[in-house]
Amino acid sequence: MVEHFQNQIFDFNCVSTNTAQSQQSPEFVYYLWQTPLGFMKQQLINNSIFKQESQTLKISPHQLSTIDQMRSEDIRVIPDKQSLKICSNKRKIGFCMVKFENQDGNPHELCMRSLLQKETMNLRKNFGAELRIGFSFDILIGQESKESKFQQLGSKHSKIFNFEEDFLALASQLNQSGSELEQISQCSTTPGKFRISIKQDEACKSIDTFLCARILITRQFKDYRVSFLPKTLSDYEGNDVLLNMSLWKLDGVPAPVNITGDQFSMYKLSEGFASFLSGILEQLPALTAFLIPHHNGLHRIMEERLSKVVGWSYQSDAIMKVNAPPQNSSKSTSKQVESITLNMCDHSANLYLAVSQIIACGIDGIKRQLKLQPPIEQIKEKLSHIPLKMKERKEFIGRPIKISMGASLIERYFAMQAAEQERYEGMTFDQEVSLMIDQF
Numbered sequence: 001m002v003e004h005f006q007n008q009i010f011d012f013n014c015v016s017t018n019t020a021q022s023q024q025s026p027e028f029v030y031y032l033w034q035t036p037l038g039f040m041k042q043q044l045i046n047n048s049i050f051k052q053e054s055q056t057l058k059i060s061p062h063q064l065s066t067i068d069q070m071r072s073e074d075i076r077v078i079p080d081k082q083s084l085k086i087c088s089n090k091r092k093i094g095f096c097m098v099k100f101e102n103q104d105g106n107p108h109e110l111c112m113r114s115l116l117q118k119e120t121m122n123l124r125k126n127f128g129a130e131l132r133i134g135f136s137f138d139i140l141i142g143q144e145s146k147e148s149k150f151q152q153l154g155s156k157h158s159k160i161f162n163f164e165e166d167f168l169a170l171a172s173q174l175n176q177s178g179s180e181l182e183q184i185s186q187c188s189t190t191p192g193k194f195r196i197s198i199k200q201d202e203a204c205k206s207i208d209t210f211l212c213a214r215i216l217i218t219r220q221f222k223d224y225r226v227s228f229l230p231k232t233l234s235d236y237e238g239n240d241v242l243l244n245m246s247l248w249k250l251d252g253v254p255a256p257v258n259i260t261g262d263q264f265s266m267y268k269l270s271e272g273f274a275s276f277l278s279g280i281l282e283q284l285p286a287l288t289a290f291l292i293p294h295h296n297g298l299h300r301i302m303e304e305r306l307s308k309v310v311g312w313s314y315q316s317d318a319i320m321k322v323n324a325p326p327q328n329s330s331k332s333t334s335k336q337v338e339s340i341t342l343n344m345c346d347h348s349a350n351l352y353l354a355v356s357q358i359i360a361c362g363i364d365g366i367k368r369q370l371k372l373q374p375p376i377e378q379i380k381e382k383l384s385h386i387p388l389k390m391k392e393r394k395e396f397i398g399r400p401i402k403i404s405m406g407a408s409l410i411e412r413y414f415a416m417q418a419a420e421q422e423r424y425e426g427m428t429f430d431q432e433v434s435l436m437i438d439q440f
Contacts, residue, residue, distance in 0.1 A: 026050075026086050026094030031079060032211055033098050036110050037293055037416055038350045039439050042215065050079070050094070075108055076101040083208050085177035087216060095177070095212045109409050112352035116204055119359040119404060127272070127366060128251030129259065131359055134182075134200035134339075135210050137347070138239035139217060140227040141192040149434050150225050150232055153192040163194075163221070170213075170220050174198075179209040190236040200244060200339070203359070207351045214347075228440045230297035230346035234429050238300035241349070243342040244323075245358075247273045261324065261337030267372065268324050268337045274372040277312065277340065279365020279400065280358055281320065281373070284310050284344070286396035287361070288386050289414070290354040291345040295421055296436055298388060299429070300346060308385045311376035312340070318376065319344045319386070344386070347440050353413075357401055364400035390421055 029050045031043045083097040100108035107114035123129055141163070145151045171181045180199035187193035196217075198209055218226055231238035246260045247270075262270040269277065280287070292298060301308070312320040324337040345354065376383060387393050394414050402410065424432050 026084075026092045028091070029084070029094035029096050030215065031077075031096055031098050032215065033100075034112065034211070034350045034352065036112060036350055036353060036413055037420055038348045040211070040214070047094070050081075050096070076103060076105075080113075083205075085179065085208070085212050087173035087177045087212075095208075095215065097208050097211075109406075109412070112350050112356065113204065115404070116207075116352040116356040116359075119356045119363070120203060123359055123363055124250065126363060128249060129272075130248050130250055130256075131203050131355070131362070132200045132246050132248055133203045133206045133355065134198055134244040135206065136195055136197045136240075136242040136244065136341075137210070138187070138193055138195050138241070140190070140229075140232050140239060141194070141221060142225045142227065142232075144225045148430075149437050150227055152233060152236075166220050170216055173216050173220075174209070174213060177209075177212065179212070181213075187237075190233075193236075193239075195240075200246060203355050204352070207355065210351065225437075227437055228347035229433060229437055230292070230294070230348055231299040231429075232433055232437070238297075239347060240300075240343065241345040241347055243345055243355075244339050245342065246339040247276060247362075258338055260339060263336035267322065267375070269322070269372065272366055275365045275368070275370045276362035277320070277365070278370035278372045279361040279363070279368070281310060281312065282365065282370065283357075283361040283396070283398050283401060284319065285384070285387050286393060286398060286401055287354070287357055288344065289393040289397075289417070290357055291342075291349050293350070293417060294348040294436070295390060295424055296432060297346045297348055298390070301344075301386075302388055308388070309376050309383045310386060311373065311379070311383055313375045313377055315377065317343075322375075357404060360400045360404035361398075390417065 026047050029045050029047060031045065033041050035041060078099050078101055080097050080099055083095075085095045087093055087095070097113060099113050100111040102108055107118075120130065123131060140150075142153055143151045167184050171184075174181045179201075182197040182199050184197070185195045187195065196213070198206065198213065200206065201209065214228060228239060246258055249257045249259045259270050260273045261268050265271060265274070267274070292301060308319075310319065312318060312322055314322055314324065319342070321341045321343060322337055323339050323341060342358075345351075373379065387396065394410075397410060405413070424435070427435070
């Protein structure tokens with residue numbers, strides 16, 4: 001949880017990018033994508049191939065999960081060359097996101113990046129706005145041994161200064177790519193656990209940065225074992241992924257304006273964002289299917305102190321935290337809300353899918369002009385909780401998600417989730433971790 005992290009270890013706000021992206025040329029390029037269930041996939045190609053005019057990539061059949069039911073002969077893999085990020089360490093390496101198309105050129109049903117881009121366009125078209133997201137995410141650094149794929153570091157070997165050069169190198173590489181690493185904090189209760197914060201950006205770009213950061217972290221700490229699993233050690237808290245979100249007005253203004261807060265409105269939230277947030281909260285039980293898609297993530301939620309109540313609050317342990325003091329606080333003065341934090345996500349999520357559905361639900365809330373419920377600490381009646389069983393979550397899928405994803409994709413997604421869950425039936429926690437740790 002947030003309170004277990006030291007206030008500040010490294011702050012990178014003063015670090016600037018020295019080399020323009022356009023002046024660099026990578027030696028090799030990683031094509032990156034996530035499967036619908038969040039598994040990271042990558043394919044390394046030579047830059048000469050990347051520069052070719054042909055936009056279609058030939059992908060190895062083994063790179064497509066059998067659970068996803070995607071066949072290489074049925075799809076076209078298209079690099080999004082505008083997403084290219086270039087990082088230098090010993091070599092200049094590029095990272096480029098890909099999207100999947102049918103042979104007729106239309107987006108493939110399982111291309112979640114295209115789904116996010118569609119919902120982003122809907123938000124811009126209907127309300128002249130965009131959702132911006134930043135990430136604060138945990139990693140757990142350990143070692144691999146003959147007995148275990150992950151062995152925890154001793155407390156004296158897991159301090160921030162033990163990895164100072166690695167973290168500085170990571171910050172440098174991210175800044176070279178045009179991404180901003182804000183801060184790295186050390187967990188005071190779990191040896192080897194760190195929280196990394198990335199600055200807010202347009203949703204799709206920010207997710208691209210987040211996935212690139214995960215690859216760079218694995219490369220930088222190659223002499224160690226880095227775990228992104230939601231729950232790696234049964235006796236310690238798991239790895240969180242916090243989504244720091246804000247709504248920005250783009251159209252009809254000379255420069256983008258943060259319209260999340262309004263210091264003169266109830267709860268210091270703007271009317272539009274209050275409806276946006278209400279739409280998300282209404283579908284939050286269903287959204288857990290995309291934010292926490294694997295059983296390992298439910299271990300984290302069930303065993304930790306995070307609130308399971310559907311609602312929002314100014315408290316740090318709430319699922320949806322509004323990042324401002326309460327109205328009646330003497331500290332609030334004229335400060336308005338600039339962002340909210342969603343504390344209900346982990347590294348196993350396909351973030352393109354999860355955020356696309358957050359936007360879809362938010363749009364629905366604005367269209368219906370939903371009124372925001374009071375914060376959970378002010379509600380006296382019994383509150384609903386998020387579903388903690390995998391099979392329950394499909395029952396909560398509502399109209400905005402059905403419209404966004406369509407019946408076919410919803411059925412396909414939950415079938416994949418059920419098939420994946422069957423793989424772990426009868427396993428102990430340690431066996432589950434051993435099988436999953438390499439997939440994330």
